[in-house]
Amino acid sequence: MRRFVYCKVVLATSLMWVLVDVFLLLYFSECNKCDDKKERSLLPALRAVISRNQEGPGEMGKAVLIPKDDHEKMKELFKINQFNLMASDLIALNRSLPDVRLEGCKTKVYPDELPNTSVVIVFHNEAWSTLLRTVYSVINRSPHYLLSEVILVDDASERDFLKLTLENYVKNLEVPVKIIRMEERSGLIRARLRGAAASKGQVITFLDAHCECTLGWLEPLLARIKEDRKTVVCPIIDVISDDTFEYMAGSDMTYGGFNWKLNFRWYPVPQREMDRRKGDRTLPVRTPTMAGGLFSIDRNYFEEIGTYDAGMDIWGGENLEMSFRIWQCGGSLEIVTCSHVGHVFRKATPYTFPGGTGHVINKNNRRLAEVWMDEFKDFFYIISPGVVKVDYGDVSVRKSLRENLKCKPFSWYLENIYPDSQIPRRYYSLGEIRNVETNQCLDNMGRKENEKVGIFNCHGMGGNQQGKMTS
Ligand SMILES: *[C@@H]1O[C@H](CO)[C@@H](O)[C@H](O)[C@H]1NC(C)=O
Ligand SMILES: *[C@@H]1O[C@H](CO)[C@@H](O)[C@H](O)[C@H]1NC(C)=O
Numbered sequence: 001m002r003r004f005v006y007c008k009v010v011l012a013t014s015l016m017w018v019l020v021d022v023f024l025l026l027y028f029s030e031c032n033k034c035d036d037k038k039e040r041s042l043l044p045a046l047r048a049v050i051s052r053n054q055e056g057p058g059e060m061g062k063a064v065l066i067p068k069d070d071h072e073k074m075k076e077l078f079k080i081n082q083f084n085l086m087a088s089d090l091i092a093l094n095r096s097l098p099d100v101r102l103e104g105c106k107t108k109v110y111p112d113e114l115p116n117t118s119v120v121i122v123f124h125n126e127a128w129s130t131l132l133r134t135v136y137s138v139i140n141r142s143p144h145y146l147l148s149e150v151i152l153v154d155d156a157s158e159r160d161f162l163k164l165t166l167e168n169y170v171k172n173l174e175v176p177v178k179i180i181r182m183e184e185r186s187g188l189i190r191a192r193l194r195g196a197a198a199s200k201g202q203v204i205t206f207l208d209a210h211c212e213c214t215l216g217w218l219e220p221l222l223a224r225i226k227e228d229r230k231t232v233v234c235p236i237i238d239v240i241s242d243d244t245f246e247y248m249a250g251s252d253m254t255y256g257g258f259n260w261k262l263n264f265r266w267y268p269v270p271q272r273e274m275d276r277r278k279g280d281r282t283l284p285v286r287t288p289t290m291a292g293g294l295f296s297i298d299r300n301y302f303e304e305i306g307t308y309d310a311g312m313d314i315w316g317g318e319n320l321e322m323s324f325r326i327w328q329c330g331g332s333l334e335i336v337t338c339s340h341v342g343h344v345f346r347k348a349t350p351y352t353f354p355g356g357t358g359h360v361i362n363k364n365n366r367r368l369a370e371v372w373m374d375e376f377k378d379f380f381y382i383i384s385p386g387v388v389k390v391d392y393g394d395v396s397v398r399k400s401l402r403e404n405l406k407c408k409p410f411s412w413y414l415e416n417i418y419p420d421s422q423i424p425r426r427y428y429s430l431g432e433i434r435n436v437e438t439n440q441c442l443d444n445m446g447r448k449e450n451e452k453v454g455i456f457n458c459h460g461m462g463g464n465q466q467g468k469m470t471s
């Protein structure tokens with residue numbers, strides 16, 4: 001008897017959904033005659049209904065599991081891009097994704113008059129399926145009146161399919177897609193500058209080349225910039241597994257920081273920031289730094305604030321440079337928690353850097369420290385003593401930019417924007433703690449905060465043996 005009732009409930013629910021579908025389809029087809037605005041608000045609803053019915057590998061962001069027999073081949077293909085290319089190639093370029101937003105985000109209403117955006121995507125030897133899935137997700141999940149164009153900047157890729165084949169393919173897409181080719185390998189920073197210079201939208205949105213945008217990702221970003229054009233906004237970056245391409249929601253409870261070595265890191269959103277938003281997690285989080293891959297910025301503001309440091313090479317440090325610059329020079333940096341974009345996080349980079357990864361990042365970080373960090377650069381130099389030998393070129397242009405924009409000192413940033421930083425604002429001395437009898441030093445042994453310290457032979461190189469006396 002109970003089973004019978006259960007069946008009736010299931011049937012009734014299915015019937016209800018069918019009716020809703022039919023209603024929406026009818027309403028939508030009627031809409032040929034109605035005004036543009038109605039169509040705009042209906043499209044996402046219709047798409048959501050359609051995507052509920054999708055089946056196939058990876059649909060609704062599900063994991064793709066490769067059968068055992070293909071594992072050899074899969075491992076070979078993995079090496080090309082450092083992600084599971086076989087899985088990615090099985091997934092539709094327009095696959096459906098779950099709606100991972102907070103409930104409060106789904107019902108938010110944004111102004112009709114939003115600035116439009118150019119989407120700039122830099123790629124270097126990217127896989128066909130990941131690159132085009134990025135482009136499709138942008139086109140299919142952005143209202144077209146807000147999408148000025150998509151600009152693909154090819155940083156001197158060598159793969160054939162990224163040449164004429166790609167050019168012909170994008171001609172048939174519903175949104176103008178422009179392809180710009182760098183003459184030689186130039187790195188993310190210079191390639192983005194080129195893309196930005198060619199863009200026409202009122203806002204520039206930078207994305208990585210292996211992303212997937214979710215329903216409603218764009219409107220909250222643009223709405224925030226409309227409210228305050230000096231706000232630079234990032235979506236929540238969801239995780240697309242490099243092994244299975246499963247789509248996993250990122251947390252709205254983490255924000256960007258950095259450590260003494262100037263590595264970008266995620267940290268829990270502190271209580272003071274929760275309090276400022278009165279506990280409303282759908283409001284944007286003010287973040288001290290950004291990861292750098294995905295953000296939107298007002299086009300003119302991007303110029304005013306000094307775009308990127310073109311003296312930096314390839315990649316690395318540019319995200320912190322931009323973060324410090326925005327905050328110190330009167331702007332703000334936020335994570336808009338109602339906007340979700342997925343990104344394939346990889347465990348290793350598939351790219352080779354001209355000059356070597358370590359050297360490039362050290363040079364960029366020195367430029368960052370010299371221009372923006374005032375006396376606090378010493379923390380960086382003490383903890384990574386090898387860095388001071390690296391030549392960082394001429395920073396006079398960036399220093400005069402800082403002067404012209406009347407930017408605040410780094411101590412202001414630490415005090416007001418990043419008080420939970422590991423860098424102490426006041427200290428009496430820096431050094432090692434040595435037992436002069438045994439010549440052994442306190443050493444954090446590479447462990448995390450609040451874990452036990454160890455004892456190791458003193459090496460006098462700072463790093464794990466660096467201590468500070470704060471009171
Ligand atoms: C993807 O495109 C195909 C072919 O145009 C279409 O049949 C399918 O419904 C689309 N999938 C989604 C999730 O929109
Ligand atoms: C973007 O908006 C500006 C200002 O409203 C307008 O002049 C321009 O034509 C728009 N671009 C596109 C591609 O919609």
Ligand SMILES: [Mn+2]
Pocket residue numbers: 208209210293343344
């Ligand atoms: Mn990436």
